[in-house]
Amino acid sequence: xxxxxxxxxxxxxxxxxxxxxxxxxxxxxxxxxxxxxxxxxxxxxxxxxxxxxxxxxxxxxxxxxxxxxxxxxxxxxxxxxxxxxxxxxxxxxxxxxxxxxxxxxxxxxxxxxxxxxxxxxxxxxxxxxxxxxxxxxxxxxxxxxxxxxxxxxxxxxxxxxxxxxxxxxx
Amino acid sequence: xxxxxxxxxxxxxxxxxxxxxxxxxxxxxxxxxxxxxxxxxxxxxxxxxxxxxxxxxxxxxxxxxxxxxxxxxxxxxxxxxxxxxxxxxxxxxxxxxxxxxxxxxxxxxxxxxxxxxxxxxxxxxxxxxxxxxxxxxxxxxxxxxxxxxxxxxxxxxxxxx
Numbered sequence: 001x002x003x004x005x006x007x008x009x010x011x012x013x014x015x016x017x018x019x020x021x022x023x024x025x026x027x028x029x030x031x032x033x034x035x036x037x038x039x040x041x042x043x044x045x046x047x048x049x050x051x052x053x054x055x056x057x058x059x060x061x062x063x064x065x066x067x068x069x070x071x072x073x074x075x076x077x078x079x080x081x082x083x084x085x086x087x088x089x090x091x092x093x094x095x096x097x098x099x100x101x102x103x104x105x106x107x108x109x110x111x112x113x114x115x116x117x118x119x120x121x122x123x124x125x126x127x128x129x130x131x132x133x134x135x136x137x138x139x140x141x142x143x144x145x146x147x148x149x150x151x152x153x154x155x156x157x158x159x160x161x162x163x164x165x166x167x168x169x170x
Numbered sequence: 171x172x173x174x175x176x177x178x179x180x181x182x183x184x185x186x187x188x189x190x191x192x193x194x195x196x197x198x199x200x201x202x203x204x205x206x207x208x209x210x211x212x213x214x215x216x217x218x219x220x221x222x223x224x225x226x227x228x229x230x231x232x233x234x235x236x237x238x239x240x241x242x243x244x245x246x247x248x249x250x251x252x253x254x255x256x257x258x259x260x261x262x263x264x265x266x267x268x269x270x271x272x273x274x275x276x277x278x279x280x281x282x283x284x285x286x287x288x289x290x291x292x293x294x295x296x297x298x299x300x301x302x303x304x305x306x307x308x309x310x311x312x313x314x315x316x317x318x319x320x321x322x323x324x325x326x327x328x329x330x331x
Contacts, residue, residue, distance in 0.1 A: 079326040080305055086329035114312055114321025115304075123328045 018155040025069070025095075026151040027057040029144065032068035032092065034085060036075030039102040039134040043074045051137040056144055065091040070147060072140070073124070076104040077117045086123055095159045097151065099143050100126045103133040173252055174199055177221060184214055198255055205243075205260040205268045212274045215247065215256070223247040223256060226275035229282050231289040235315040241291055243268055245278075267292035288313035 004014050031053075035043055046053045053059055062068040065088045077085055089098070100120050103109035106129040108118035120126060127150060130143045174194075181190055181201070188211070191202040203211065215223040225248040232242040239261040247256040262268060270293040272279040282293045284302040290311035293299055300306065305326060310317055 079328065080303075082328050112320065114317070114319065117328065123331055125331065 018157075021156050022152050022154055025154070026148040029056075029058045029070045029097075029148065029151065030060050030062050030068045031058055032065050032071045032088070033061045033063070034071050034073045034075075034088065036073070036077060036081060036085075037104070039074035039105070042134045042137055043072060043101065043140065046137045046140050051141060053141065053144065056141070056148065058144060065089070066093065068092055069095065070097045070099065070144075072099045072101055073105045073120055074101040074134075076109065076111055077120050078115050079117055080115075082117050082120075082123055085120065089124055095154070097127045097147055098124055099128045099130060099140075099147065100124075101130045101140060101143070102135055103131070106130070109133060173254055177256075180218065180221065181211070181214075185211065198257065200257040200259060202259045202261070205262060208258075208260055209269050209271060209274065211258070212245070212271045216274055221249060222251050223249045225250060226271070226278045226281070229271070229278050229285055231285045231291055231313075233289060233313065233315045239263055241266055241289060243285065243291060245271070262291065266290065267294055269294045270296040272296060287311070290314065 007014060033040065033043055045051055047059065047061060058070070065071070069092070071089055071092060073085060089096070098120075100106045104111060104116070105120050106126075108116050110133070112118070117123070128143050128147055130139055132139050135143075177199070178190070178192060181188075185207065188203050188207045193200040193202070215221055227246040227248055228244075229246075230244050232244065234240055234242065241262040243260050243262065245258040247258065248254070249256070260268060268291065270278070270282055272282060272293075273295075279297065280302065282296055283299060285291055286293060286296075286299055287302040287304055288311060301308065304312065308326060310322060310325060312321070
């Protein structure tokens with residue numbers, strides 16, 4: 001512990017670059033609010049002072065996909081909308097995460113019908129499903145905390161030399 | 171003479187060759203007639219000063235499936251001056267098409283597109299008869315009775331994962 005102890009005395013902190021990047025990433029998750037139907041109302045409630053998503057560093061809802069890390073798909077995705085959702089997802093820079101918020105988004109929910117996609121995992125890689133119709137704001141906050149845990153476990157090299165990412169860039 | 175009788179008399183007077191069937195249910199009047207007369211009758215109902223059905227609230231259809239005349243088109247009209255609602259029904263017969271009334275009421279333009287989208291009923295001379303809700307490349311008509319509830323698998327492509 002020679003070097004660390006010496007640096008600590010001088011007011012320095014040692015860590016790994018992976019840990020710093022993961023820590024920075026997980027505490028500043030910028031969500032892309034893909035609010036399609038009523039779940040979006042609960043998503044707005046998450047932003048208000050009562051539930052306050054800012055406590056977790058995610059208050060900057062970006063309405064452009066190019067500045068966000070996390071897409072919260074909140075609402076019923078129809079087949080026609082699926083193309084749009086995918087297009088927006090493709091525009092988000094890597095690394096990126098997806099929360100499927102609510103029953104409709106996760107499974108089609110009560111819309112067992114020809115026009116509704118029965119779960120967005122048919123065309124998007126989903127990281128987390130949130131149960132509820134619509135989920136309470138606390139439930140979405142819980143999802144965000146779990147996503148933060150997931151992001152905290154990533155390392156910088158997880159996103160390097162990834163053939164999937166390079167393919168998307170082409 | 172109340173408004174319903176006046177309406178019936180006026181229609182008979184104006185169109186002696188068209189056969190009108192009047193039905194009344196809970197105070198709401200429905201008229202049925204031949205589909206070839208739809209534009210003239212619509213024009214008359216709108217432009218006549220006493221009747222003045224200025225509002226075409228909706229155009230929709232019925233799929234009877236087993237009846238000989240499979241499709242019926244329904245028009246919901248409202249007269250603001252008389253505070254009166256009128257329903258027009260036209261059976262389509264073997265040819266699943268009817269003349270458009272979008273030249274009479276502009277609001278029926280989209281309503282007719284929706285009816286086309288859902289039932290596949292062709293509105294002749296419609297200015298822009300495209301699908302309203304479903305993707306344009308979709309080949310089926312979802313509100314027809316023989317369309318399966320969960321749709322035809324693979325008929326609407328999803329983006330690749």
